[in-house]
Amino acid sequence: xxxVINGENKKISAGVTxxxxxxxxxxxxxxxxxEHNRKIVRRAGLGDVTVTDGDxxxxxxxxxxx
Amino acid sequence: MKTETLNRQDAEGLRxxxxxxxxxxxxxxxxxxxxKYPDMDTMVRAIEASGAEVVTVAxxxxxxxxxxxxxxxHFLDPKHFFLLANTAGCYTAxxxxxxxxxxxxxxxxxxxxxxxxxxxxxxxxxxxGLLEAAKVLVQEGFQVLAYTNEDLVTALRxxxxxxxxxxxxxxxxxxxxxxLNPLSIRTIKRRLHVPVIVDAGVGTASDACVTMEQxxxxxxxxxxxxxxxxxxxxxxxxxxxxxxxRAAYLAGRMPRREVxxxxxxSKGMLD
Numbered sequence: 001x002x003x004v005i006n007g008e009n010k011k012i013s014a015g016v017t018x019x020x021x022x023x024x025x026x027x028x029x030x031x032x033x034x035e036h037n038r039k040i041v042r043r044a045g046l047g048d049v050t051v052t053d054g055d056x057x058x059x060x061x062x063x064x065x066x
Numbered sequence: 067m068k069t070e071t072l073n074r075q076d077a078e079g080l081r082x083x084x085x086x087x088x089x090x091x092x093x094x095x096x097x098x099x100x101x102k103y104p105d106m107d108t109m110v111r112a113i114e115a116s117g118a119e120v121v122t123v124a125x126x127x128x129x130x131x132x133x134x135x136x137x138x139x140h141f142l143d144p145k146h147f148f149l150l151a152n153t154a155g156c157y158t159a160x161x162x163x164x165x166x167x168x169x170x171x172x173x174x175x176x177x178x179x180x181x182x183x184x185x186x187x188x189x190x191x192x193x194x195g196l197l198e199a200a201k202v203l204v205q206e207g208f209q210v211l212a213y214t215n216e217d218l219v220t221a222l223r224x225x226x227x228x229x230x231x232x233x234x235x236x237x238x239x240x241x242x243x244x245x246l247n248p249l250s251i252r253t254i255k256r257r258l259h260v261p262v263i264v265d266a267g268v269g270t271a272s273d274a275c276v277t278m279e280q281x282x283x284x285x286x287x288x289x290x291x292x293x294x295x296x297x298x299x300x301x302x303x304x305x306x307x308x309x310x311x312r313a314a315y316l317a318g319r320m321p322r323r324e325v326x327x328x329x330x331x332s333k334g335m336l337d
Binding site for chain 1: 099100101102103109122123124125126127128130136137138139149151152154167168169171172173239240266286287288289
């Protein structure tokens, strides 16, 4: 299944939830904020949202800035 | 022992109230950024030397290849610092709102340093987009600290929109040119009720001092510390300069005059 994560085309397993996707990417769900098709998904709800083909996902965190 | 004595004198010389922004109380009037440091260890030591409690951070995509840890929270304990997320790099109100919402979702606080940039070369703010974004974010319960230019009318509109603080620039972001328009900054401070934090443009300690002498409530800087030859030493200098400028403002400077006045008595001179 093809999705776009942080602007990059990625192949991921079909039917995974956002929480499972983070695990697959070795990302700590407490350390990232997830935007799924332009909608923010709260941390507690990551396991309830299933990723589908063509979805756009943004994974962000805090970096150094002024 | 000597340090203790000095600190007591510092406290005695500075009868001041703490800085309160959006209901939060801060002891330090110096706020610092976390960007552009040569390395993370220098950043952490510089921020400690600055005495700042509020540190700004930016919202960016995580690095998917996981070859390096890039989150600033890996190095700065969010329990010891108040994280102020910015919307740096946003050129439209819609983008700034999107970044602010993502930042809030990180779960630390609902403060945002709102930037809507209007011009790539000068990084000057787009005041129309800024006001638009400020209104939406205030409505959504954010404590908005709005980065703006040194224009009184925009500052008044931002206050009317419900911003928790207004942050006029001293000079363009990263320029190090110092305070270019003290009159405008003083006017903004005089007319606003919310805290005025000067953000951007300070280059060295004298700039910080002279900015605080205008009576503003605080000062936010990043590059002046991060790009100094010795960022930790400069952070220390900035801490002292911010305190000195504030103390001088509270002390009230002598009037300027264009002719000399002797400091020693003119009476009692020999024939």
